[in-house]
Amino acid sequence: MSGNGSNGTGFIGASLKRKEDARFLTGRGRYTDDINLPGQLYAHLLRSTVAHANLGSVDTSAAEAAPGVQAVFTGPDMEDVGGIPTGWLIHSKDGSPMVEPKHPAMAIGKVRHVGEIVAIVVAETRDQAREAAALIDIDYQELPAAASLEAARADGAPLVWDEAAGNLCYDWEVGDRAAAEAAIDGAAHTVSIDVVNQRLVPNAIEPRAAIGNFDPTTGEYTLYTTSQNPHLIRLLLGAFVLGLPEHKLRIVAPDVGGGFGSKIPHYAEEAILTWTAGRLARPVKWTSDRSEAFVSDTQGRDHISTATLGFDEDGRFVGLKVSTQANLGAYLSTFATCVPTYLYGILFAGPYTTPAIYCEVEGVFTNTVPVDALRGAGRPEATYLLERLVDKAAAATGIDRVDIRRRNFIREFPYQTPVALQYDQGDYDATLDLALEASDWDGFEARRNEAASRGKLRGIGISTFIEACGIAPSAVVGSLGARAGLYEVGSVRVHPTGSVSVFTGTHSHGQGHETTFAQIVAETLGVDFEAVDVVHGDTNAIPFGMGTYGSRSLAVGGTAIYNAVQKVIAKGRKIAAHLLEASEEDIEFADGNFTVAGTDRSKSIGEVALTAYVPHNYPEGLEPGLEETAFYDPLNFTFPAGTHVAEVEVDPETGEVELVAVTGADDVGRIINPMIVNGQLHGGLAHGIGQALLEHCEYDDEGQLVTGSYMNYTMPRAGDLPNFNINHNTTHCTHNPLGVKGVGEVGSIGVPPAVINAVVDALSPLGVTHMEMPATSERVWQAIQAAQAQD
Amino acid sequence: MDDFQYHAPSSVDGVLSALRGADDGKVLAGGMSLLPVMKLAMAAPSDLVSLRNVPGLSDIEDHGHCLKIGACCTHAQVAASSVVRERIPALAAMAGRIGDPQVRNRGTIGGSVAHNDPAADYPAACVGLGATIITDRRKISSDDFFGSMFETPLEDDELVTAVCFPIVDGAAYAKFENPASKYAVAGVMVARDSDGVRVAVTGAGAGVFRVAEMEAALADDFSADAVAGISVSSDGLLSDNVAGAEYRAHLVTVMAKRAVEACG
Numbered sequence A: 001m002s003g004n005g006s007n008g009t010g011f012i013g014a015s016l017k018r019k020e021d022a023r024f025l026t027g028r029g030r031y032t033d034d035i036n037l038p039g040q041l042y043a044h045l046l047r048s049t050v051a052h053a054n055l056g057s058v059d060t061s062a063a064e065a066a067p068g069v070q071a072v073f074t075g076p077d078m079e080d081v082g083g084i085p086t087g088w089l090i091h092s093k094d095g096s097p098m099v100e101p102k103h104p105a106m107a108i109g110k111v112r113h114v115g116e117i118v119a120i121v122v123a124e125t126r127d128q129a130r131e132a133a134a135l136i137d138i139d140y141q142e143l144p145a146a147a148s149l150e151a152a153r154a155d156g157a158p159l160v161w162d163e164a165a166g167n168l169c170y171d172w173e174v175g176d177r178a179a180a181e182a183a184i185d186g187a188a189h190t191v192s193i194d195v196v197n198q199r200l201v202p203n204a205i206e207p208r209a210a211i212g213n214f215d216p217t218t219g220e221y222t223l224y225t226t227s228q229n230p231h232l233i234r235l236l237l238g239a240f241v242l243g244l245p246e247h248k249l250r251i252v253a254p255d256v257g258g259g260f261g262s263k264i265p266h267y268a269e270e271a272i273l274t275w276t277a278g279r280l281a282r283p284v285k286w287t288s289d290r291s292e293a294f295v296s297d298t299q300g301r302d303h304i305s306t307a308t309l310g311f312d313e314d315g316r317f318v319g320l321k322v323s324t325q326a327n328l329g330a331y332l333s334t335f336a337t338c339v340p341t342y343l344y345g346i347l348f349a350g351p352y353t354t355p356a357i358y359c360e361v362e363g364v365f366t367n368t369v370p371v372d373a374l375r376g377a378g379r380p381e382a383t384y385l386l387e388r389l390v391d392k393a394a395a396a397t398g399i400d401r402v403d404i405r406r407r408n409f410i411r412e413f414p415y416q417t418p419v420a421l422q423y424d425q426g427d428y429d430a431t432l433d434l435a436l437e438a439s440d441w442d443g444f445e446a447r448r449n450e451a452a453s454r455g456k457l458r459g460i461g462i463s464t465f466i467e468a469c470g471i472a473p474s475a476v477v478g479s480l481g482a483r484a485g486l487y488e489v490g491s492v493r494v495h496p497t498g499s500v501s502v503f504t505g506t507h508s509h510g511q512g513h514e515t516t517f518a519q520i521v522a523e524t525l526g527v528d529f530e531a532v533d534v535v536h537g538d539t540n541a542i543p544f545g546m547g548t549y550g551s552r553s554l555a556v557g558g559t560a561i562y563n564a565v566q567k568v569i570a571k572g573r574k575i576a577a578h579l580l581e582a583s584e585e586d587i588e589f590a591d592g593n594f595t596v597a598g599t600d601r602s603k604s605i606g607e608v609a610l611t612a613y614v615p616h617n618y619p620e621g622l623e624p625g626l627e628e629t630a631f632y633d634p635l636n637f638t639f640p641a642g643t644h645v646a647e648v649e650v651d652p653e654t655g656e657v658e659l660v661a662v663t664g665a666d667d668v669g670r671i672i673n674p675m676i677v678n679g680q681l682h683g684g685l686a687h688g689i690g691q692a693l694l695e696h697c698e699y700d701d702e703g704q705l706v707t708g709s710y711m712n713y714t715m716p717r718a719g720d721l722p723n724f725n726i727n728h729n730t731t732h733c734t735h736n737p738l739g740v741k742g743v744g745e746v747g748s749i750g751v752p753p754a755v756i757n758a759v760v761d762a763l764s765p766l767g768v769t770h771m772e773m774p775a776t777s778e779r780v781w782q783a784i785q786a787a788q789a790q791d
Numbered sequence B: 001m002d003d004f005q006y007h008a009p010s011s012v013d014g015v016l017s018a019l020r021g022a023d024d025g026k027v028l029a030g031g032m033s034l035l036p037v038m039k040l041a042m043a044a045p046s047d048l049v050s051l052r053n054v055p056g057l058s059d060i061e062d063h064g065h066c067l068k069i070g071a072c073c074t075h076a077q078v079a080a081s082s083v084v085r086e087r088i089p090a091l092a093a094m095a096g097r098i099g100d101p102q103v104r105n106r107g108t109i110g111g112s113v114a115h116n117d118p119a120a121d122y123p124a125a126c127v128g129l130g131a132t133i134i135t136d137r138r139k140i141s142s143d144d145f146f147g148s149m150f151e152t153p154l155e156d157d158e159l160v161t162a163v164c165f166p167i168v169d170g171a172a173y174a175k176f177e178n179p180a181s182k183y184a185v186a187g188v189m190v191a192r193d194s195d196g197v198r199v200a201v202t203g204a205g206a207g208v209f210r211v212a213e214m215e216a217a218l219a220d221d222f223s224a225d226a227v228a229g230i231s232v233s234s235d236g237l238l239s240d241n242v243a244g245a246e247y248r249a250h251l252v253t254v255m256a257k258r259a260v261e262a263c264g
């Protein structure tokens, strides 16, 4: 289908094949580790093997003398540079700012988690650097570790930071506590739940890598890095850490093999590699291996929560109160502090009209790898808790699970929730109806009976959810503590012969922007899809940008591009009016042609572009050229929503859970490329199913990572997944011109509670009412044993 | 991984002399167990002596009363072999469920038995079927060969050349996999022939073991019900993030039942 749109229906809405796949599928992608610069050296980062210790002597002399070694640096060598910054300042209930300890690039005096960087060894080859690093003698004076939320909040717990009493970073709240408590106290019924949202390892397929380079003739630093947001890295690294002005610091994030949030943060490695390249005036490359990634990429989730929902005789929710402890890890990663607050607490209305909601969150330091955004970032945690609680409410009252959801749906928009968000649009009944139909919800009893005849316990589960994507607007997030804006930038350069280069401040690391954004430009500018190329990932090529995360790229970045196209059209209209000797107001633009209204006299965008660059016959006072940039700061988040249904079969003898069906009915806003949208849904569903059934990042009491490889950290594989039954019902976002919302995180937000609700449903005949994630065979077996022991 | 010398001799004698000439030499077969151990720096052999050029180690021969499987036969080869599938289908099925396709196409039977990983499948197949391990200098019965984890009676310079599996009246293997690695959490091989019944368990303990009580019960009454009430003690069983000892003990009984059922 490539090349000529979609049978005359236009480029928007067509499942065009992805432009980027030609290089990805033929091994021609250019990732950071594929780049080699002349004179390049290799770095090995020596990492702490213990979770908590005072650093005694660090003897690097033998390493410095080892073959090929050019330099060895440790924390004190970089003491003068700034700490690795945090992107969001959270205030506690009492108005005090969070505890924000300095985060040195390499450990100084103390190590606080396994994997923390203690030294960098730079040598002519990677092997030389690694072998020399093994010669460094470190005197770890071990301290007891606070390796979990429970351990860190216990009385007398070891302190990760002396300045953080009780290991508390902040104690935050949102909503009206008094109102929520009063509503719950006065409610006809209440249900409560304790849930753990387990820690996950992001596991992007490409491990992180970085190359620092310094040109002594210009004083310019270049950092190639595996980042989702190169301009953000330039801002943080330049302004906060190394004190470099923007024009002397170039960040290139070339092809990047997945991120899932773990490539948002500004990492210490980026600062160390850039600084080291400056010291040595030679390029220095570091590439993580998988084992290293397990202890150095930021991890996700890790909450413990308790919550109570009050509801009336008819099952209408009247009040919700949530108390959560969120593990932040040992250091504050870039968005560590906002993920469990402003991306979590504000989601608790879900699709329901609950009038009084309160959420409080303790952000807790532990001696573990830092936690940051992971696909969904806060919203999966909130959705999971809420949808488990709603199922519990249904069980407690005997109201049908679907019915209790429907009784509480929001139907009037815009809807102001009690926890800050205002939903612009949605139709939750439509996606629910679609999911019930597509999953044959009503026919389930027959399937349950058939499974029983095979000795299997079959269960069905549902979750109805909303999410919030494209976090905005900048002024509001700024007032809540964000240290950056959340707008996006798009530039559209129409070349003299009518082909187009599009520059976006978002970054594509698997999402297919090069295709989707080209479709938008091809359609709105009336040029061929093949005539449009999208450029991203280089701060020297792109005006500015905030990057890709939180399902923002299309809604914010795509809109910026759309707005830039409108500016191009506006200028083109002036040029066309001049060429056609008509007045500007009489020029209509459609399908790539500027036409004098009511006539057949027209100029194509190509002719207009050529005129703009060869301005011999040109409007007086108008600048030559046809290139426009737009900065777009949205008025609001977008609010995708949907219903997910999961069906499982449990083997009661072994506790094994087989996921036999997953149905999604999603409202992700206007769809530009259905194939890419479904691909994003599939990936998100796999991710969410991984959390529900398989993945669990575990530390022991000493803070050693127990699940540090694929031999014991279970990633979802194709064989673990059923065919996904994906359906769409679309409502358009009301505040961006494309009507788009977001899709990248939907699956990982919506599906975990559907799966767990299905497991609990399967086990409910035995009296099981609760199941933690992941619902491993052993856990399920134990739940069955416990339930049987009670009988 | 530290540096090592690589050798690829073209005869068994060449392998043995290369091993004897090395400070700390190791045989390299598929590398699926040895290389991960070297990567983690838990082993750092001075020399690796590859079997890839030694002829005759990848043959599968039908000797009437037994199948002789060359040490370098890969798991994929055993799984796909028409002789094995016909003569000892339980063995072919077992090999076809080892790890993943990459592992099955590299890993070998010789490497698996020599390594004696407590979660590997071949030890249960060998002990359950009553196989004999053949080396360059002797024959060792499976019951004597497989010690506690990673222990075997092999000398440092001794090469496994083949494994002989007797043809039995019926056998089946039931395995509960580690969801991440696909190794056995509990794998039970049940085999029945005129001498009686053998029940061998891998994955659950510190090494493969037989369950005498189940064997006796099955000799009397070869049915799943006969073993349903027999459980192994969880004392001394392995415990990890996937399965605690109690759960493993439970799984041994369930897998034994399923293996008996599959024997038909």
Ligand SMILES: Cc1cc2nc3c(=O)[nH]c(=O)nc-3n(C[C@H](O)[C@H](O)[C@H](O)COP(=O)(O)OP(=O)(O)OC[C@H]3O[C@@H](n4cnc5c(N)ncnc54)[C@H](O)[C@@H]3O)c2cc1C
Binding pocket: B026, B027, B028, B029, B030, B031, B032, B033, B034, B035, B036, B071, B097, B098, B099, B100, B103, B106, B107, B108, B109, B110, B111, B112, B114, B115, B117, B119, B120, B121, B122, B154, B158, B159, B160, B161, B181, B182, B183, B184
């Ligand atoms: C991801 C993964 C999953 C796996 N899953 C399973 C599973 O489900 N079930 C299972 O059983 N196994 C599993 N394995 C292990 C796999 O089956 C290996 O192939 C096997 O354990 C070793 O065989 P190899 O040929 O690779 O031996 P190598 O790794 O080459 O050698 C292993 C050891 O045996 C020695 N050795 C090799 N050949 C000989 C010989 N002929 N004589 C004497 N010594 C020899 C070597 O010196 C070394 O010490 C898995 C491995 C991986 C990496």
